[in-house]
Amino acid sequence: SLKAFRANKVNQAAGSIALEGRKKLSPAEAMSLRAELMGQIATGTQRTAGTASYACETFGAGSLVTAAAADMGASEVVGAGDVMGKLLTAKKSFMSETCTNQAAKMMSNALLAQMYGSALAQQDGETFLNNMIAGMNNVMYQAAFGKVAGESAVRVVAPASDLSVTRMTMATLLGQLLYQNSPTETGLSAQASFTVPANLTSVFGTSAADINVHTHSYGVAPAAFGANIVSPLYGLTLSYADTGTAAKVANLTEPFIIRIPVDLSGLTATGKLLFTQQVKCVYWGGSSYVSDGCNVTSATNTLVTCACDHLTTFAINQDPNVEACGDSRKQSGRGEACDDRNLVNGDGCSSECTVEANWECYGREGSSSTCVNAISGSNPRTGEDGARATFRMTGFASETEVLENLGSFGQAVADQLTAQVGVKVDAEENVFVLTVCYGSQACTVINGDAFATRRLLPPPPPPP
Structure with missing residues (x-):
């Protein structure tokens, strides 16, 4: 009988797991056993007429x-999704x-895996x-059966998911600020929130029907290949109370x-630095995370605010391909006069990639900038051995990088000397001696043929 078939499946699963506890199984054997059991449950679900009580047993x-x-x-993770999909x-x-x-x-464990x-x-x-989102929407709709508008919400919590459903009248829903907790396993204590527009006539017309308001969060963003998701998934679904549609x-x-x-703990130092410029609000479109219809209105390294003209399941993506001030790739088309790979003021290139007063910045389009400033008290002076001056230069990550870029370094010195002493100084012919002091490291003296040889090295390629 159907009843016996259902009980058999459940008992078979329970008995096999109990057996696993009594018998020493290798990790591979345990994984194989669980995969087989989940497959049997999914197969039984497909062959059996679905009812709510059967769904509960499953x-x-x-x-x-x-x-x-x-x-x-x-395979077990996929099986959990299949079970949820077949019960729709x-x-x-x-x-x-x-x-x-x-x-x-069940779904939280699949996310944790x-x-x-x-x-x-x-x-x-x-x-x-797709199965998880649609399936849990269906579960929460059934959890709200028999509810009336104004009753307290039904909340379901698991380590990697947090879901809530409540019933509201249309008049109550409009303009509401709805909160959704983050999954506990993510370690985020902050809540997400949704501000409902004051007008949803284009969706519900003038209907006074009650609405199921379902919010959810999931701790993992599956199928995120090509994306760099830095938040849990947060979603809001509005459904008709009478049909669940x-x-x-x-x-x-x-x-x-x-x-x-x-x-942002998973981002590199550069990723964190540029995050607020490279952030995108995305949503799950059924086969990928896309941003159509969503705009970032504000962003910090802890919270991003989006304005979206639709509802679905949302997340935050950091796109390293977006050009940004501080990415060491000067882009004049974006209004950048310089880019010295940081967002620090006072080093020649400002946090907005403009050249600061009393500084000059050099660098090719699409590459990092070198900024030069004559150090106070060391005005250029001339003598029998030529002109001498001391400059502060920024835009290098190490002394090695300074030495690798002596061509632009020498040109910057020549340009500064020309401006200071009023005599044309040629980098190739007139800059013979350089003393390079990087940070607190010992200074390196480069002169004569050594400088000429280093200066002729091809410039390094721009960073990826």
Whole structure:
């Protein structure tokens, strides 16, 4: 019978996991066992007429099989998503707190497995994420069955996910500021928030129907190949209370304002430096993370604010390909007069990539700038051995880099001497002796043929 079939699947899963606890299995054997069990659960789900009670039993078995997230393999992660996807067509009815918690636990464990290293191939990641978002939307819709507008929200929490659903009237929803917690496993204490526009007539018309308001957050961004996601996923879904059908919220004239906390601990020092210039608000488009319809309105290294003309699941991406002041690639087309690979004022090239007073900056288009300033008290002086002067120069990361760029270094000195003494100084013919002192390191004296030889070295390629 159907009932016996369902119980058999659940009991088989539970019994096998119990057996694993009594028998010493190798990590590979344990992973293989869990993968087989998850596959059996998914197969049984596909063959069986779906009901809410069957879904609950399946979530219970799935949460048991995925309990050891650190030991899960990619096939188990994909299997958890498949189970969720196949239950989308199950008959809808009230889903208990126990059931919703088991569903959230199963998917949270699948997310944790990806945090621990079981990365999915791009196509598998796409399928998993689509199944998880649609499946958990479906679960939360059923958790709100029988609710009336104004009742307290239903909240479901697991280590890598946090979900909430409440029912509101349209009048109450408009202009609301909705908060969503970050998943505990991410370590982020800050909340995301959504400011609802004051007008959603283009979506709901003049309907007075009650709306299910479902917010969620997930600690991992699957299928993020080619992206550099620095936040959890945060989403808002508005659905009709009577059918559970998600409203198509797009092309709004008044956008949703979304505030998303970020974690930059995984970025390089340069990535952190340039983050606020290279940040993008993105959303999951079904096969990739895209930014259409979303704009960054403000950004710090802890919080990014986006204005988006639609609803879906959002994240923050740092795109290193975006040209930025401080990336050591001077771009005149962006209004940069210099770029010395930092955002520090007082070193010749300002934090806005403009040349500061009493400095001169040199450097080819698309490369780092070298800035020169005559040190106070060392005015150029002339004598039998020529003109002498001391300059402060910035734009180098090390003494080695100074030596590798002696061509531009010598030219900068020549230009400064020309300006100071009023006599044309030629870098190739007249600059013979350089004493290079980098930071607190001992000074290096370069003269005669050695300087000429170094000066003729080809310049290094621009940084990637």
